[in-house]
Amino acid sequence: MTRFIHRVPLRFLILSDIHANGEALKAVHADAVTRGFDLTLCLGDVVGYGPDPNEAAAWVSTYADVVVRGNHDRACSNLSDYDSFHPLAQHSAAWTKEQLLPCHVEWLAQLPRGPLQVDNFDLVHGAPDDEDRYLFDAEEAAASLRHAAEQVTFFGHTHVQGGFVSRRPTGSTAALRFQTVPAQLTLEEDSLYLLNPGSVGQPRDGDPRAAYCIYEAHTSVAYFYRVEYDIRTAQEKILAAGLPEELAYRLATGR
Numbered sequence: 001m002t003r004f005i006h007r008v009p010l011r012f013l014i015l016s017d018i019h020a021n022g023e024a025l026k027a028v029h030a031d032a033v034t035r036g037f038d039l040t041l042c043l044g045d046v047v048g049y050g051p052d053p054n055e056a057a058a059w060v061s062t063y064a065d066v067v068v069r070g071n072h073d074r075a076c077s078n079l080s081d082y083d084s085f086h087p088l089a090q091h092s093a094a095w096t097k098e099q100l101l102p103c104h105v106e107w108l109a110q111l112p113r114g115p116l117q118v119d120n121f122d123l124v125h126g127a128p129d130d131e132d133r134y135l136f137d138a139e140e141a142a143a144s145l146r147h148a149a150e151q152v153t154f155f156g157h158t159h160v161q162g163g164f165v166s167r168r169p170t171g172s173t174a175a176l177r178f179q180t181v182p183a184q185l186t187l188e189e190d191s192l193y194l195l196n197p198g199s200v201g202q203p204r205d206g207d208p209r210a211a212y213c214i215y216e217a218h219t220s221v222a223y224f225y226r227v228e229y230d231i232r233t234a235q236e237k238i239l240a241a242g243l244p245e246e247l248a249y250r251l252a253t254g255r
């Protein structure tokens with residue numbers, strides 16, 4: 001388990017599910033720079049679906065301070081098969097494996113499984129109790145929160161920005177979704193949180209803009225953002241690569 005201890009205020013840029021979308025990654029990075037951050041954390045699925053697996057792996061391996069692996073990272077670095085993937089994901093995983101440089105395959109293969117502790121919060125790809133579990137509803141989140149080691153766990157995998165809160169003393173768990181962004185969430189001291197920054201490269205929550213989060217640990221405030229990016233170029237690259245057309249079209253709808 002990795003533990004980073006700090007004694008100064010830090011702002012953490014939290015990215016998830018970049019999915020080899022170089023255009024979205026560039027836009028998110030440029031936007032985050034204007035808001036300011038100290039360390040970059042990545043919740044996995046650096047590759048898969050998108051047309052820029054080498055660019056995404058190069059960027060994350062260079063600039064991210066802590067990374068947990070995602071299911072696509074495992075599949076594209078030969079750590080697991082992808083028989084259970086959706087046909088679109090299978091197609092893209094096979095294509096990605098052909099494209100990836102050996103150094104990036106090696107880097108993906110050594111990524112650690114979550115949870116990883118950073119400061120006083122945890123990072124996972126899917127859920128605290130299972131890196132491959134999807135947390136789509138409050139009931140699933142409540143069950144998974146019983147395994148959370150920290151008050152705050154950041155997760156990805158669903159490509160849905162927001163997350164869940166379990167409030168004390170009732171223990172009732174509710175979904176967190178934002179009607180407008182930027183959104184600012186001040187964490188309550190005696191509540192538990194599962195927070196999802198959303199997907200950089202393939203949002204599935206109905207908003208096609210790239211998603212990310214900045215967490216200010218010393219004030220317990222999480223900021224959620226969406227960024228316009230050059231979707232048309234990303235789509236053209238997907239089609240030019242011979243990847244399934246649906247992977248290009250879904251970027252415009254965020255579904």
Ligand SMILES: [Fe+2]
Nearest residue numbers: 017045070157
């Ligand atoms: Fe993903």
